[in-house]
Amino acid sequence: MAESTIKIPVGPQHPFLKEPCKFEFEISGEEIRGAKIRMGYNHRGMEKACEDRNYYQCLYLLERICGICSHSHTTAYIQAVESLLGLELPKRGLYLRTLVCELERLHSHLLWLGVAAHEVGFDTLFMYTWRDRELVMNILEEISGNRVNYAINTVGGVRRDITAEQRKKILDLTKVVRERVAYYANIGTNEPSFMARIQGVGKMSTERAIEKCAVGPFARASNVDRDVRRDDPYAAYGDLEFKVITSDSCDILGRVVVRVLEMVESCKMIDQLLDKLPEGEIAVQKVPRRVPAGAAVSRYEAPRGEDVHYVRSNGTDKPERVKVRAPTLCNLEAAAESVVGSYVADIPIAIASIDPCFSCTDRTTVLLNDRRRGVRMATWEELRRHGVDWYRQNKGIRF
Amino acid sequence: MFKKLVKWARVKSPWILHFNSGACNACDIEILASLMPHYDLERFGVMLKASPRHADVLICSGPVSKQIAPRLRRIYEQMPDPKFVVAVGACACSGGAFRGCYNVMGGIDSVVPVAAYVPGCPVKPEALIDGVAKLLGELNKESA
Ligand code: SF4
Numbered sequence: 182m183a184e185s186t187i188k189i190p191v192g193p194q195h196p197f198l199k200e201p202c203k204f205e206f207e208i209s210g211e212e213i214r215g216a217k218i219r220m221g222y223n224h225r226g227m228e229k230a231c232e233d234r235n236y237y238q239c240l241y242l243l244e245r246i247c248g249i250c251s252h253s254h255t256t257a258y259i260q261a262v263e264s265l266l267g268l269e270l271p272k273r274g275l276y277l278r279t280l281v282c283e284l285e286r287l288h289s290h291l292l293w294l295g296v297a298a299h300e301v302g303f304d305t306l307f308m309y310t311w312r313d314r315e316l317v318m319n320i321l322e323e324i325s326g327n328r329v330n331y332a333i334n335t336v337g338g339v340r341r342d343i344t345a346e347q348r349k350k351i352l353d354l355t356k357v358v359r360e361r362v363a364y365y366a367n368i369g370t371n372e373p374s375f376m377a378r379i380q381g382v383g384k385m386s387t388e389r390a391i392e393k394c395a396v397g398p399f400a401r402a403s404n405v406d407r408d409v410r411r412d413d414p415y416a417a418y419g420d421l422e423f424k425v426i427t428s429d430s431c432d433i434l435g436r437v438v439v440r441v442l443e444m445v446e447s448c449k450m451i452d453q454l455l456d457k458l459p460e461g462e463i464a465v466q467k468v469p470r471r472v473p474a475g476a477a478v479s480r481y482e483a484p485r486g487e488d489v490h491y492v493r494s495n496g497t498d499k500p501e502r503v504k505v506r507a508p509t510l511c512n513l514e515a516a517a518e519s520v521v522g523s524y525v526a527d528i529p530i531a532i533a534s535i536d537p538c539f540s541c542t543d544r545t546t547v548l549l550n551d552r553r554r555g556v557r558m559a560t561w562e563e564l565r566r567h568g569v570d571w572y573r574q575n576k577g578i579r580f
Numbered sequence: 581m582f583k584k585l586v587k588w589a590r591v592k593s594p595w596i597l598h599f600n601s602g603a604c605n606a607c608d609i610e611i612l613a614s615l616m617p618h619y620d621l622e623r624f625g626v627m628l629k630a631s632p633r634h635a636d637v638l639i640c641s642g643p644v645s646k647q648i649a650p651r652l653r654r655i656y657e658q659m660p661d662p663k664f665v666v667a668v669g670a671c672a673c674s675g676g677a678f679r680g681c682y683n684v685m686g687g688i689d690s691v692v693p694v695a696a697y698v699p700g701c702p703v704k705p706e707a708l709i710d711g712v713a714k715l716l717g718e719l720n721k722e723s724a
Contacts, residue, residue: 225681225683225684226683227681229682230680230681233680241677245606245677246604247604248609249606251606292609308616308617311612311613311617311618312618315618327702328702328704329606329610330701
């Protein structure tokens with residue numbers, strides 16, 4: 182049956198991560214029939230820039246790939262460099278590195294929960310989570326000296342030790358976060374208006390998630406039991422006990438549940454890390470400037486999924502090639518597919534559900550085909566409003 | 581008289597637009613964080629707007645990648661006069677960590693005029709608030 186569809190482009194004015202993106206949705210009425218993506222709009226040329234910086238300078242440059250999972254990128258990169266150098270890291274260094282990894286996951290998931298709530302119009306939760314996120318940020322600032330790009334990694338370990346006082350503060354923090362997370366878990370799975378917006382929306386079956394190479398919480402919410410932290414332990418993860426959270430609901434609700442429960446696991450891990458924190462050095466004392474020729478790949482479970490870095494060295498003090506594969510890249514394709522069959526009003530939450538560094542939302546543009554006014558431009562904010570209003574009028578959901 | 585009123589309104593409640601021109605996101609989340617309850621930039625009357633046509637102040641982060649430069653110019657042109665640009669972060673001020681990358685212009689001021697620079701990589705919310713407050717102070721002096 183021939184059916185008339187309308188194409189609406191979204192983007193590309195949306196520089197999130199390194200891959201700002203243009204979506205093209207094919208719609209028929211309110212329903213989405215197809216989605217295409219085009220990437221590569223906001224390329225800064227960082228991989229190339231790495232080639233004329235030395236290994237230490239690259240570290241600080243790569244930290245700025247993404248300000249939300251900055252520790253993920255440096256850790257992934259540095260693990261590759263350390264394996265090329267054949268360094269044996271002191272235990273305490275590894276533990277501290279892992280500690281920052283998990284703190285970062287906490288702040289990233291809190292941030293995401295807020296943004297997701299904002300996209301469906303639940304601004305109260307947005308304000309709550311961001312307030313709690315500040316607690317995590319304060320701790321990160323205290324132990325690393327900076328709120329976002331912590332720069333705590335260095336080749337062969339970490340740069341700063343923690344004191345007994347800081348240790349206590351972190352333990353207090355996990356206590357508070359646990360309480361708050363229990364509260365969010367309750368809201369996320371019981372609040373009827375929130376549920377109505379996320380349950381059964383953005384479906385992605387287990388098979389399709391695997392075929393589309395989805396990673397991270399997005400894949401785990403589709404019941405793909407994969408987590409680099411368990412499957413290929415790096416840093417101190419081998420010594421820790423934790424559960425890999427999965428959900429079989431395969432929708433946005435699942436993604437909320439997975440992330441919320443992952444926060445609980447992160448708190449557990451942080452407690453264990455501080456419990457077992459070994460004494461000793463925090464970094465290897467003498468690290469050669471030149472890295473022997475060779476190539477290394479390193480995997481890392483970032484808050485958004487598996488992050489892969491490839492480093493090739495030619496024996497000098499500068500890398501010959503650095504290649505980064507960020508998790509959002511894998512998830513975008515799957516996210517585009519997951520909106521097929523749902524409504525235009527679901528686009529914001531469905532795309533945001535993969536957590537593509539959407540903290541900077543107000544830049545996406547939509548062309549809605551309006552018969553009277555011709556092609557109309559709508560900003561991301563308008564699209565969000567449209568989503569909130571549409572559900573209010575048609576489904577009676579209000580917050 | 582009317583002009584005075586407009587200026588008073590602008591200083592007491594500047595409407596801002598946030599634009600990311602290829603930043604690493606860190607500065608953007610810090611901008612958002614400063615609008616959130618903990619720091620609460622809104623107590624100075626600052627309000628985040630979605631459309632450039634409503635904004636007085638453009639808060640801009642990022643080193644301006646080549647693809648985004650025309651967009652930035654367009655957004656700037658769409659803003660009503662008088663307009664002010666605040667460059668947020670080291671890379672917005674001068675290119676910062678991305679200086680020398682082949683695809684960046686190196687700083688907001690290479691594309692549009694900038695009224696205030698807030699350094700830091702990323703900026704702290706406190707610094708951002710200070711920067712905005714200083715800009716407002718300058719505007720206030722002008723209006724006196
Ligand atoms: S100034 Fe630094 S933290 Fe801010 S956007 Fe630029 S690189 Fe990122």
